[in-house]
Amino acid sequence: MSSEGLRTRLFDGLARMAGAVASPRRLQLLDLLAQGEKNVETLARQTGMTVGNASAHLARLRAASLVETRQDGPYVYYRLADDALIPFLRSLEELARRRLAEVERLVRESFEEPERLVPIGVDALRERMRAGDVTVIDVRPEDEYRAGHIPGALSVPLGELEERLERLPRDREVVAYCRGPWCVLSLEAVAALRRAGISGRRLDAGLPDWRVRGLPVETETSPRKEAVRS
Numbered sequence: 045m046s047s048e049g050l051r052t053r054l055f056d057g058l059a060r061m062a063g064a065v066a067s068p069r070r071l072q073l074l075d076l077l078a079q080g081e082k083n084v085e086t087l088a089r090q091t092g093m094t095v096g097n098a099s100a101h102l103a104r105l106r107a108a109s110l111v112e113t114r115q116d117g118p119y120v121y122y123r124l125a126d127d128a129l130i131p132f133l134r135s136l137e138e139l140a141r142r143r144l145a146e147v148e149r150l151v152r153e154s155f156e157e158p159e160r161l162v163p164i165g166v167d168a169l170r171e172r173m174r175a176g177d178v179t180v181i182d183v184r185p186e187d188e189y190r191a192g193h194i195p196g197a198l199s200v201p202l203g204e205l206e207e208r209l210e211r212l213p214r215d216r217e218v219v220a221y222c223r224g225p226w227c228v229l230s231l232e233a234v235a236a237l238r239r240a241g242i243s244g245r246r247l248d249a250g251l252p253d254w255r256v257r258g259l260p261v262e263t264e265t266s267p268r269k270e271a272v273r274s
Contacts, residue, residue, distance in 0.1 A: 064108030069093065070101050071133070073122075077111060078130050078252040079184065079223055080191025081123035090185075130252045137226060151226065163248035164219055166257065172219075179218045181205075182251070183233045192251055192261040194221065202229045209240045217243045224250035 088098040172178040180197040222229035230246035237244030
């Protein structure tokens, strides 16, 4: 094979993968699957798609070797084929922010308004956790928490936060995290904490970012929900 023929075939493979992710719906599915494996019904519900539409998008991702499946009775579960997809998605997000004015404006207005508290980074959070002066809450849905979470984090899905505010310690800062740097769940959680007079910040990363750094991740069958006052 000539060098030009080799290059053409290599770029064909790249184009096939790029085509598979060239859809906002498929990018959304990959973001969800970065949290852990899910069946089609769950993915359809969380994206607002029909099961048929979600299945069609997942088939396209599978054909490009970006997701894998396993069968469990009548259900088919999907997962990322490779955790290398997580830094790829983050790089795509950063490139979009640098090159697309609309994306940059949305990120700045939604995540960097002056009145918002500066988010905490992973390294700083780990130091705070070692010192024992912070409470970490995972505001994603429970199935994502069970699939993997920061060790010691409490499961507080955003929809349950308001009713459980009284049980959160008020003598330490609360750090909320969710799916990734652009996840609005942690933004809404911090806003609710501050309305209740609780010092709160968001983590500037999600569980997938924590995992690909090689940091420990816990999995559980029953989420820890109760925060203990100290």
